[in-house]
Amino acid sequence: MLRGRDVLTALDLSREDFEEIFAAADEVMARGRSQLNLMRGKIMATAFFEPSTRTRLSFQTAMMRLGGEVIDLGEVEKSSIAKGENLSDTVRMLDAYSDVIVIRHRLEGAAKLAAEVAENPVINAGDGSRNHPTQAMIDLYAIRRFRGRIDGLTIGVMGDLKYGRATNSLIMALTKFEVEKIYLISPPQLKLRQETRELLADSGVEFEEVENLEKVISELDVLYASRIQKERFPDPSEYELVKGSYVITPENLRNAKEDLVILHPLPRVDEIDFRVDSLPCAKYFEQAKLGVPVRMALLKLILGG
Amino acid sequence: MRSGKEPILRKIKDGTIIDHIPAGQALNLLRLMGITGREGFTLALVMNVESRKLGRKDIIKVEGLELKPEDTDKIALIAPMATINVVRNYEVVEKRKAVPPKVVEGALKCRNPNCITNKPNEPIKSKFRTISYNPPKLVCEYCGHVMTHEDIVKQLLSEA
Numbered sequence: 001m002l003r004g005r006d007v008l009t010a011l012d013l014s015r016e017d018f019e020e021i022f023a024a025a026d027e028v029m030a031r032g033r034s035q036l037n038l039m040r041g042k043i044m045a046t047a048f049f050e051p052s053t054r055t056r057l058s059f060q061t062a063m064m065r066l067g068g069e070v071i072d073l074g075e076v077e078k079s080s081i082a083k084g085e086n087l088s089d090t091v092r093m094l095d096a097y098s099d100v101i102v103i104r105h106r107l108e109g110a111a112k113l114a115a116e117v118a119e120n121p122v123i124n125a126g127d128g129s130r131n132h133p134t135q136a137m138i139d140l141y142a143i144r145r146f147r148g149r150i151d152g153l154t155i156g157v158m159g160d161l162k163y164g165r166a167t168n169s170l171i172m173a174l175t176k177f178e179v180e181k182i183y184l185i186s187p188p189q190l191k192l193r194q195e196t197r198e199l200l201a202d203s204g205v206e207f208e209e210v211e212n213l214e215k216v217i218s219e220l221d222v223l224y225a226s227r228i229q230k231e232r233f234p235d236p237s238e239y240e241l242v243k244g245s246y247v248i249t250p251e252n253l254r255n256a257k258e259d260l261v262i263l264h265p266l267p268r269v270d271e272i273d274f275r276v277d278s279l280p281c282a283k284y285f286e287q288a289k290l291g292v293p294v295r296m297a298l299l300k301l302i303l304g305g
Numbered sequence: 306m307r308s309g310k311e312p313i314l315r316k317i318k319d320g321t322i323i324d325h326i327p328a329g330q331a332l333n334l335l336r337l338m339g340i341t342g343r344e345g346f347t348l349a350l351v352m353n354v355e356s357r358k359l360g361r362k363d364i365i366k367v368e369g370l371e372l373k374p375e376d377t378d379k380i381a382l383i384a385p386m387a388t389i390n391v392v393r394n395y396e397v398v399e400k401r402k403a404v405p406p407k408v409v410e411g412a413l414k415c416r417n418p419n420c421i422t423n424k425p426n427e428p429i430k431s432k433f434r435t436i437s438y439n440p441p442k443l444v445c446e447y448c449g450h451v452m453t454h455e456d457i458v459k460q461l462l463s464e465a
Contacts, residue, residue, distance in 0.1 A: 109421035109447025
């Protein structure tokens with residue numbers, strides 16, 4: 001049961017929680033674009049202390065489509081934060097105005113602190129480099145939608161596995177399911193952190209760390225790509241050296257299974273060649289469209305609409 | 306010359322005996338307890354002696370200093386599973402096992418610079434959950450960063 005709960009990390013969610021969200025998202029999807037009145041009279045506050053386009057807009061759209069209202073903290077530079085107000089006090093204020101707070105922050109654990117301060121539920125829309133649980137919900141829902149199931153699949157997660165909050169959250173979420181195998185594809189500098197590796201090992205999921213996509217492409221049912229950020233490399237020439245190996249092109253998909261699904265949390269920069277967009281395996285734009293229904297499902301379950 | 310049967314350390318009248326200290330940690334423990342040797346306590350220290358339980362162990366005896374129960378948690382983080390004996394008039398009146406606490410609050414600083422607990426001006430205390438007891442290993446409740454025994458010892462001693 002998700003009602004009244006905070007959503008801080010994918011690890012807090014059980015398989016049943018994920019399935020509850022998927023079922024609610026199916027219902028929302030079945031209703032098409034019709035406006036629902038489930039959240040009439042409820043207010044969601046969005047507090048994004050870090051820039052975000054799609055996460056903020058899709059949360060706001062989701063609440064509006066449910067018939068609720070939205071207030072937004074606005075740009076941090078123009079808000080009370082600029083006057084030196086701390087996070088706890090800002091959250092206390094938003095909590096008094098709204099029924100649920102959606103927060104994004106650069107610092108790890110900011111959402112947990114917000115949840116400790118707020119009486120109403122807090123949803124983590126990304127903090128630090130580990131947690132982005134609603135992205136993981138969308139990603140799993142996309143896998144289930146495009147592949148029909150999550151259990152039994154071989155999934156490649158590629159890109160920045162060290163600092164990427166989307167990749168880390170997806171990996172955490174996958175431990176709740178019975179996947180066949182996870183391939184962790186990254187340059188050595190961006191390999192999974194020890195904590196997450198231990199978590200995977202403890203969960204009993206089979207996984208393997210590899211540096212080369214082409215070596216494993218033929219085995220994958222799902223390939224989840226993510227951005228490799230230049231600023232993660234102390235030496236720019238090192239970045240130039242590795243980046244080419246993690247770009248998906250029609251050429252390196254030659255040996256892929258026919259029903260491979262490629263996902264990406266977006267925005268992408270150059271890690272997926274534009275020529276891939278028209279291939280049947282390219283599902284990342286379809287995946288992005290699931291952001292609103294999945295977040296609608298989550299809000300509905302948390303606020304009990 | 307000491308015969309084989311004679312105890313390596315003489316009995317103390319009043320004070321504390323810390324036994325079953327993991328070999329090599331006694332000096333760290335003394336530093337943590339703030340004992341420099343200049344306080345005037347009669348102090349005995351043995352390191353790397355044979356132990357049935359541990360293979361090798363260290364022992365500290367301090368005459369005239371009684372450790373308080375609240376000191377146990379910190380000792381446990383450096384010397385997990387050490388035995389603390391409080392001695393009064395040659396009798397052991399209290400025996401405590403230095404088991405690392407399940408939750409360590411406020412005593413350590415998270416090593417992750419991006420952890421919210423390191424943000425100044427927030428009413429927040431660090432909080433770690435123990436995921437392994439011997440050697441102790443802690444995970445930050447806020448950011449998930451893991452502190453190894455080595456990290457813990459280093460930090461506790463830098464503050465001692």
